Amino acid sequence: xxxxxxxxxxxxxxxxxxxxxxxxxxxxxxxxxxxxxxxxxxxxxxxxxxxxxxxxxxxxxxxxxxxxxxxxxxxxxxxxxxxxxxxxxxxxxxxxxxxxxxxxxxxxxxxxxxxxxxxxxxxxxxxxxxxxxxxxxxxxxxxxxxxxxxxxxxxxxxxxxx
Numbered sequence: 001x002x003x004x005x006x007x008x009x010x011x012x013x014x015x016x017x018x019x020x021x022x023x024x025x026x027x028x029x030x031x032x033x034x035x036x037x038x039x040x041x042x043x044x045x046x047x048x049x050x051x052x053x054x055x056x057x058x059x060x061x062x063x064x065x066x067x068x069x070x071x072x073x074x075x076x077x078x079x080x081x082x083x084x085x086x087x088x089x090x091x092x093x094x095x096x097x098x099x100x101x102x103x104x105x106x107x108x109x110x111x112x113x114x115x116x117x118x119x120x121x122x123x124x125x126x127x128x129x130x131x132x133x134x135x136x137x138x139x140x141x142x143x144x145x146x147x148x149x150x151x152x153x154x155x156x157x158x159x160x161x162x
Contacts, residue, residue, distance in 0.1 A: 010146040010155050013137060020046045020134075020142055024053020026158045027146075031058050033081050034108045035150065038117025038124055041134035046142045047115050050134065055083055058111055068115060073100055081111045088116040094123045 014020045027037075027050075037054070039047050048068045056063035059079030069075040069087045077083040084105040091097050097120040105112050106127075117124065117131070130150065135143040146153075 010144075010149060010158065012144045012146070012158060014046075014142045014144065015140055017046070017049050020049045020144070021053035021056070023144060023158060024050040024055075025057035026053075027153070028054035028057020028059075028111075030150075030153050030157060031081065031111055032150075032152065033111065034106075036106060036112045036114070036124070036127060036129040037132060038114045038121065038129050039132045039134070040116065040118040042136065045134040045136055046144075047134055050132065050144070051085055051113050051115065054111075054113060055079075055085070058083055074105075081109055082107075084110060084112045086112065086114045088114055088119045091119060094120055097123055 012023055014023060039050060041047050048066065052063060052066040055066050055077050058081050060066070060077035060083055061079050062077055066077065066085065067075070069085055070089055073087060073090070075085040077085065086100070086102070086105075088097060102112075102123075114120070114124075129148065131147040133145045133147070135145070137143040
C-alpha cells in the first residue's frame with residue numbers, strides 16, 4: 001500500500017480485496033458519527049468491499065452481511081452508529097434520492113455511506129461530505145482517492161503496517 005497526503009486529501013493503493021476492506025475498517029474506526037461519505041467508482045472497483053470494511057470499523061455487528069442494496073436502495077447496519085448504506089445506482093434523479101428520506105438518515109449518531117454517489121452528487125454539494133473514489137489500477141490493485149476527509153482522520157492510521 002502506498003499513500004500521498006496533500007491538503008487532507010489521500011490517495012491509497014491497495015493490492016488485494018483484503019487490503020481494500022482493511023482500509024475501510026480503518027476509516028470506520030475513526031468515524032465519530034454524523035459523517036456522510038460518497039463512494040464512487042466503476043463496476044468491480046471495490047466500493048462494496050470498502051463499505052464492508054467501514055461498517056466493520058464502525059462497529060456494525062452484521063458487517064459480514066454487507067452487500068450492495070441495488071434493489072432495496074438502503075441497507076441499515078447497527079453498532080456504535082446507525083449505518084445507512086445507500087445505493088444510488090438505480091436512482092434516476094435527485095428527486096428520487098431525496099424521496100428515499102436522505103435527510104432523515106443524517107443525524108449525529110449515524111453514518112451515511114452512498115454507493116454510486118456521483119449519480120446524486122449535485123444534491124450532496126449543499127452539505128459537508130467526504131468523497132471516496134475507487135479506480136482499477138491493474139488486475140488486483142485499486143487506487144482509493146479520499147477527498148475532503150475530516151481533519152481528525154489520520155492518514156498514518158490508514159496506512160500503518162502496509
